[in-house]
Amino acid sequence: MLNSVDFSGRPFHFIGIGGIGMSALAYVLAKRGLPVSGSDLHLSRITQRLQEEGAHIFWSQDPSNLDFFQTAASVATESLASAVSVTKTNPGGNRSTSSRSPIQQPTLLPQVICSTAIHPANAEYRAARESGYPIFHRSDVLSGLMQEYESVAVAGTHGKTTTSSMIGYMLLQAGLDPTIVVGGEVNAWEGNARVGQGAHLVAEADESDGSLVKMAASIGIVTNIELDHPDHYNTLDEVIAIFKTFAGRCQTLIGSIDCATVRDQLQPTISYSLDVDTGADYTVDCITCRADGTTARVWERGVILGRLNVKLLGKHNLSNALAAVALGRLLKLEFATIAQAISTFEGARRRFEHRGAYNGITFIDDYAHHPSELRATLAAARLQSDNGSASKRRVVAIFQPHRYSRTLTFLEDFATSFSDADVVVISDIYSAGEANPGNISGQQVANLIGKYHPQVNYQPSLQAISQHLTKLLRPGDIALFLGAGNLNQLIPEVMAFHQTIEQGRSQAWCNQA
Structure with missing residues (x-):
């Protein structure tokens, strides 16, 4: 090797x-x-x-x-040999007639x-x-690429994809032409990566398998630290050790001190927080959370920078935006440039992604698969539900647990994660390649959630979920498909069903008119 x-x-x-x-x-x-x-x-x-x-x-x-x-090299060599042979025997040719064979490249x-x-x-x-x-x-390739750039590595249990994508978008809008490698697809560069001619590489740095320790970035960002991958880690302390190694390999570390673990264990060079009383380098106040986004006033070390508008819903995305502000200011960008970019960033796919609206139902696809992520995503959906109208829209959470190990480890947390949902539908567990240990199932998850939530239903397969949703969903609902597995494959099928109903209703109205 x-x-x-x-x-x-x-x-x-x-x-x-x-x-x-x-x-x-x-x-x-x-x-x-x-x-x-x-x-x-x-x-x-x-x-x-x-x-x-x-x-x-x-x-x-x-x-x-x-x-x-x-094989390709062999074919190319044979083609070259054939060309040389033809040249040698061509009596009218002016090329060299040397009898040497073409040089064999290893x-x-x-x-x-x-x-x-x-x-x-x-x-x-x-x-x-x-x-x-x-x-x-793959982490060896990413680590090697980082050494060729002024690299920005975004790590953390939650928010990596959104934060790294937002930072990449901000640098792109600022004219710095970055290279970007993230764990989600972004419409702004039509995929999960782009190659620029600028000095910066923005990358999502994953801790799931311990390979985070290989990353040595010019600037590291840590959004938060929790245990999320019990298939690899036994304790939170093991996760913290990985992040400590990563922090030590970064020239500058930006971190959210709203996460006590980041604050106490990593002690970032530059800090950010949603609470002005923490004394962080970058904070916010005058926060307004709405159905169409979040607005806040940003402070930099006691000095007001200005207003920040974030299209993405929820305070967790305001925190992600504040990480981008801290990074942008470190790179000497004007706050106006930063704020303008963030205000137009629409997020990555599968991060509260709006997939369509048919028959009065809004369909959302989200990657949330950890209890903390579920709470944040459902809280964001509740903002859209409580939009000031006389009647609240139902939030219907359709959740596919991801990995047996994660489901078993966080079973009690999953049970209390759905308070912002009006209706909960649970599928069987997506294995992600893990062997079924036989001591946990989607039915058990649904039963436990049912102890804390009045409307929970278990459906054992994707087909069963699809059929169930044709009866369950009604106009006005916000349908959230949640999980890191393949549950979102159902969305086009369910949308098509309700699109047909919508078209039928429209046609009936036209006939009456």
């Missing part, structure tokens, strides 16, 4: 190239003109974008995929990139190991 990732021209092969983190890195490398191939099981918008940038993608994970670059084995999601028994991965291919974790 090599000691470091080679960005000088050696090929890259990604096993599982369609993953949200893997694909972002593959896009950056392909955009830089490096040879990229990869394997995945499904065509998607993300893989199509990679193909458009020249990445070669296989639709199965097979050991033969690893031979792609060597074909380097591609660097194989994997994520933690790739099981050691994966046939393609196993073949790469047995054949001596240089193998790297």
Whole structure:
């Protein structure tokens, strides 16, 4: 195995190239003109974008995929040899008739990139190991890229994608032309990554598998720290240790001291808080939370900077915006420039993403899968529900628990996370590759939530949920599809059902008129 990732021209092969983190890195490398191939099981918008940038993608994970670059090199060499042979025997040609064979360029084995999601028994991965291919974790690629830029790494249990995307958008709007690698798709750059010509790289830094310790950024940001991945960590102290290592490797650390763990354990260089009494470097007051966004007055070390308008709902997104303010000011941006960018940022996909409105029902897709995230997302939905009208809109939470380990660890917290929902629908647990331990199920989650909530229903499959929603949802509802699994695949189907009802009602009205 090599000691470091080679960005000088050696090929890259990604096993599982369609993953949200893997694909972002593959896009950056392909955009830089490096040879990229990869394997995945499904065509998607993300893989199509990679193909458009020249990445070669296989639709199965097979050991033969690893031979792609060597096969291509062999074909190129044979073509060159054939061309030389034709030149030698062409009697009318003016080219050299040297009998030397073309120079044989050694074909380097591609660097194989994997994520933690790739099981050691994966046939393609196993073949790469047995054949001596240089193998790297995706975090090694990101860490290597960070060293080539003035890097901004956004870490934290919650809010990483939104904060990193907002910062990337802010630098883009400010004319700094950043390179961006995030864990969600953003319409502003039509994907989860962009390659700029500026000095800055903005990246989402993930703690889920411990690889955060590899990141050494010019500027690190930590939004909060909680236990979220019990499949990897046994205790919160283990998570804190990872973040401490990350903080120590960053030249400057920006952190939210609204999180006591960040405040006490990391002691950030630059702090931010939603509470002016904390004495943070960046704070806010005069906060107004509305159905269409949040407004606040921003302070910088005791001096008023001005008003900040955030389109994204909820105080948690105001906190994310304040992290962007702190970063922007550190980079010497005028507050007016920062505020203008933040006021037009529309968020990343699957972060309270508005998918459509049919038959008077609003459909929202959100990645929330931790109790803290569920509470924040449902509180934001409640803002839209309590919009000042005479009758409140129902908030219908459709939740797919993610991973057996997480569900079991936070079972009691999940039970009390749905107070802002009027109706709760629970699916079975999305395994995310974990084996079923047999001691936890979606039915148990629903039963426990039912002890604290009057309207909870369990549906064992996606098909059952879809059928249930055709009867449950009614005009005026806000339907939130919550979870990090595949629950959101139902949204188009459910929307289409209500679109048909809406069209039928419209046609009936026209006929009467």
